[in-house]
Amino acid sequence: MTNLPIDPATRAVLDGGFPLLIGGQFVSGSAGQSATSFDPATGEKLADFDLGDASDIDAAVAAAKSAFGGPWRKLQLNERARLLRALARGIEANAQLLAELEVLDNGMPLMLAQMIVGNCAQLFDYYAGWAERIEGTTTEPPPHVQEQGEALTYTLKEPVGVVGLIVPWNVPLSMACLKLAPSLAAGCTVVLKPAEETPLSAVVLGRLIGEAGFPDGVVNIVNGRGEEAGTALVAHPDVAKISFTGSTAVGKSIARECAGSMKKVSLELGGKxxxxxxxxxxxxxxxxxxxxxxxxxxxxxxxxxxxxxxxxxxxxxxxxxxxxxxxxxxxxxxxxxxxxxxxxxxxxxxxxxxxxxxxxxxxxxxxxxxxxxxxxxxxxxxxxxxxxxxxxxxxxxxxxxxxxxxxxxxxxxxxxxxxxxxxxxxxxxxxxxxxxxxxxxxxxxxxxxxxxxxxxxxxxxxANIPFGGYRESGWGREFGREGMELYLETKAVTLAL
CATH class of the missing domain: 3.40.309.10 (Aldehyde Dehydrogenase; Chain A, domain 2)
Incomplete structure (x- = not known):
């Protein structure tokens, strides 16, 4: 490892394990597989981390499905917002640790990593505000219902369910947070698959999520290879939506797979x-x-x-x-x-x-x-x-x-x-x-x-500015109010009174 100064907390984390997070528990991959993260600036070993496969994805989705139907679904909006803000404070309290992990795992300059960690905390604060403002509308009932008497028509905003989040290696912590914050604010439960090149900060983020008080199974984190864990997550029948950031070629493949089951999908892809x-x-x-x-x-x-x-x-x-x-x-x-x-x-x-x-x-x-x-x-x-x-x-x-x-x-x-x-x-x-x-x-x-x-x-x-692309740069917008709409369904209700 580099001889440059590293915070003792960072060294302690690197000396510990990097397991999977499933159902609120940190566990080893079912197949006993692991891989090694290397410092791209030196080529030296940073840490070993557990790898999950299709069976681990299945367990993580089951945990997320159970949590979606459990206490998480019953939380009042202000309680959901409180948890998001608690996570923001946890990120701030561990800012140096998270920034140094990003530098060591990804290679980015420390000043940039510190800015990114601050932005991650801001994301959870921002979407905590939106979590408290989820609301439907009222509108005029259809004429044929009104002809029979008084009526009421309104809309509800509901979370899509279990979502799979697949993030790239270029800004790993930021990419995880910009998908986690709106999906949790919307009331979804999550299976997050980090990039196999940069797995470390996601595991620490998982620990902070537990410390913030999120119910078990609301967030599950499965490090794994794209062709194994990623493919299994996209194809899983109990996943209602996939959000992917990465190459256009992989994004097109995910879109084709999701089309078969009509799974919702948002894609933030390449650019020039x-x-x-x-x-x-x-x-x-x-x-x-x-x-x-x-x-x-x-x-x-x-x-x-x-x-x-x-x-x-x-x-x-x-x-x-x-x-x-x-x-x-x-x-x-x-x-x-x-x-x-x-x-x-x-x-x-x-x-x-x-x-x-x-x-x-x-x-x-x-x-x-x-x-x-x-x-x-x-x-x-x-x-x-x-x-x-x-x-x-x-x-x-x-x-x-x-x-x-x-x-x-x-x-x-x-x-x-x-x-x-x-x-x-x-x-x-x-x-x-x-x-x-x-x-x-x-x-x-x-x-x-x-x-x-x-x-x-x-x-x-x-956090407040929608971001996404035209054409082969993807589908949908992240950040802003539009970012949370990706994780919500609109239900129309009409009552003949």
Missing amino acids: SPVVVFPDADLSKAVPGVAMATFFLQGQNCMAGTRIFAHRDIYEPLLEGMAAFAENMKLGHGLDPETMQGPLISKRQQERVMGFIADGKNSDARLVTGGTEWDGKGNFVSPTIFADVDPSMRIVREEIFGPVMAVQPFETDDLDEIAALANDSPYGLSGSVWTRDLSIAHRTVSRIRSGHVSVNCHGAVA
């Missing part, structure tokens, strides 16, 4: 987000803002702004500024306070990203900076900028999920033409526009086919 920089943009803000749109979290985030469209008038100055910014980014272990970019999640991911970089180097694109990997320990790739790209190149078309930027110029002032460039992708998750002209900003935003677009910033997400 456009960033449009107009000639009047403030380069003192655009240079670092656009650079971090790509390099944030080592480029391992679905909303990364990796397709940059810059007006010819500021094209070279923007490139020069971003290259200097990238070259000054300190790569290193996330626990080093000076680190701006950590490692990629695995050697496999590093090799994948370097394959895209090799394609870029073999194309007609201009390598402005980066394009290298470290020879030593860790899965590091330098921040990389390609210029003079064209839309047919792989580095422009495909989601790389690494610190690789593709920049191309435009000369037109026609916003429809500019938007056509930005929309030339199967994805539609995020994007940003950089200009001082509010008219241009609003008109461009209205033309970009993405679920989330920012102006003079990128990736402006928060």
Whole structure:
């Protein structure tokens, strides 16, 4: 393990076990299988963790089903909200532990991990408020009922039931919390499957859920491989809904499986987000803002702004500024306070990203900076900028999920033409526009086919702001009121009085 300072609580957790959480009990996987988590910055072992399979998923779903029909269903809304707030306080009290686990398991810089842990607490506070505001409506009864006498029609909002939550490895704690908070606020019970690359923080979160006072079985956590535990969870007949964040290819497979049983499904999938920089943009803000749109979290985030469209008038100055910014980014272990970019999640991911970089180097694109990997320990790739790209190149078309930027110029002032460039992708998750002209900003935003677009910033997400994609970037919206609606059914009731 790294020689950088680690909180004693973190070391104690790493020296303990990482079992499954089923029915309020921490248990080993039924098949006795385990795997090992490694620090992506050093390649050193962090901890062993238990692996669950289809039989463990079956036990977890049974526990969730029992809890859904038990005391959890009978809790008043304010009691449900109280538990969510208690969990938020537990997260805050263990913020350093959770942040350090994220750094060690995922590789992200500590400052980012600390911000993410704070956001996780905020998520549970935010949805605690919505838990207290679940309400239906009244409306006019149908005419044929009214003809027979007085009547009343109203709607009820009810939880969908047992939900399966499948989260990725890029921001593991955040992804778990952004699905847990609204599903619990809605009154569902949960089986959570973390990513096998980053299992550690979810187990600690499970302990905090128990300490907050949630009834046994309301939240069950089964670490396991996607092809075993994940597949079993998606196919389970007692699971009413699946929420998945990950690749578009896997999302399509899940959608096909859920269609067979008409299981509800929400998907937050891939992205290849456009960033449009107009000639009047403030380069003192655009240079670092656009650079971090790509390099944030080592480029391992679905909303990364990796397709940059810059007006010819500021094209070279923007490139020069971003290259200097990238070259000054300190790569290193996330626990080093000076680190701006950590490692990629695995050697496999590093090799994948370097394959895209090799394609870029073999194309007609201009390598402005980066394009290298470290020879030593860790899965590091330098921040990389390609210029003079064209839309047919792989580095422009495909989601790389690494610190690789593709920049191309435009000369037109026609916003429809500019938007056509930005929309030339199967994805539609995020994007940003950089200009001082509010008219241009609003008109461009209205033309970009993405679920989330920012102006003079990128990736402006928060608990109250709905987030999700168009086209192959997914179905549904997370965060905000829309995030909780994913876990609610609407029932219409008419009474002839």
